[in-house]
Amino acid sequence: MTHKGVILKGIGGFYYVDTENGVYECRARGIFRKEGIRPTVGDDVEISVLDEKNKKGSLDVIFPRRNELIRPRVANVDQAVIVFAAKSPNMNLDLLDRFLVLAEEQELEIVLVINKIDRDKQGRYEEAAVLYRAAGYPVVCTSAEKGIGIEELREVLKNKISVFAGPSGVGKSSLINSAFPGLSLNTGEISEKIQRGRHTTRHAELIQVSEQSYIVDSPGFTSLFLNHIPAEKLQYYFREFAPYVHECYYNGCMHINEPDCAVKEQIGKAIDSRRYERYKTLFEELENERRM
Structure with missing residues (x-):
């Protein structure tokens, strides 16, 4: 029996594939190694069932990828959700534009999220929201803490594979937890001294948040050097x-x-x-x- 599915994560040579019959733990066929193909989180695949009771399988086919990100390593991403904070840390628009350039280069749909708006008592984030909407980007203003904008965020994640990106400490994991209670992703605290968040996510993993919706919780684009771009x-x-x-x-x-x-x-x-x-x-x- 075979099933089509998507790779949720890979650990120690095992790949966990989400299918309509549940998640199977699979080993990849040796031919992929011979052909220099590495199964990647987000790959659309076909598996053979080896043990239905214990959900074991063999990863037999990797279908052509629509795209492939290197940092984080994930395939077939539909959109980048780029998260910056209105305050704590303060918004750095130079850094934001670098994130946007990288996402544009990958030909991803882009949604800009300005989080922690409740901490910006002067409402200065609104100027940034107007600026980027005028440039052609959807902007969602949120507060994970106060539950502001969470329903709108859920809506933009529907039926897509979304990668969350942005600097440390802006509340990416907190936002995901607020939008999808029960996931309980690991969150870190901001270091008041250096205003940088500790990295709380160690590897790329596809997390199913609804029937056709997945998010990639990872360190995001870990390199913001653009020197590969002419x-x-x-x-x-x-x-x-x-x-x-x-x-x-x-x-x-x-x-x-x-x-x-x-x-x-x-x-x-x-x-x-x-x-x-x-x-x-x-x-x-x-x-x-x-x-x-």
């Missing part, structure tokens, strides 16, 4: 540039020093000047990397 590609990862990048006078315009640039004409209009300045900073960083 500088000339960066413009395609700032989505508010998209309507204008091919309207410039010069082919190959990088929207930095060139005259008659349609992107620069939109600064302060359709393109926020702060986002544009961060684009320039990243572009120069990538150019300098290439020259080294």
Whole structure:
């Protein structure tokens, strides 16, 4: 008997595959090792049942992947849920844009979550929410502690495999626990001294939160170096540039020093000047990397 399913996690050469008949513990066939294929969390697979009573099986087929992230290592992700805190730690928009560029490069759908809004008594997070909505991103404002925005978060996770990403200490695990009571994911405390959360998640694991909905609880994108991205590609990862990048006078315009640039004409209009300045900073960083 065979079943189709998805790999939830891999530990010590065993793969735990979720099927319509339950979760089976499987060993992968040797042919994958010979062909240099490594079963990955999120893979759509077919298994043979070896022992129905004890839910043991053989992982026989890995279907083609739609995508594959390296950090965390997970396949077939639909969307990145990028979580930042309104306060504790304070929101770093330069860092946020780096997360967005990485998620855009992977061609993921993106949802931005601003958590801990109850701690921002001045409501400054609202300015960031307006900025990123105008750039084309869905933004959900939440408080895991107060239960604010949790229903809206549940809605954006429906029928998708979602990877949670963001800096340490912003409350990713707390948000997931608030949205899906009973999961009881491990959560860490913020160190008041250094304002950084301790890493509370050790490995990528797919967690089923409803019939067709999974989340990846992991350290998220653990590297925020963008030096693998060619500088000339960066413009395609700032989505508010998209309507204008091919309207410039010069082919190959990088929207930095060139005259008659349609992107620069939109600064302060359709393109926020702060986002544009961060684009320039990243572009120069990538150019300098290439020259080294």
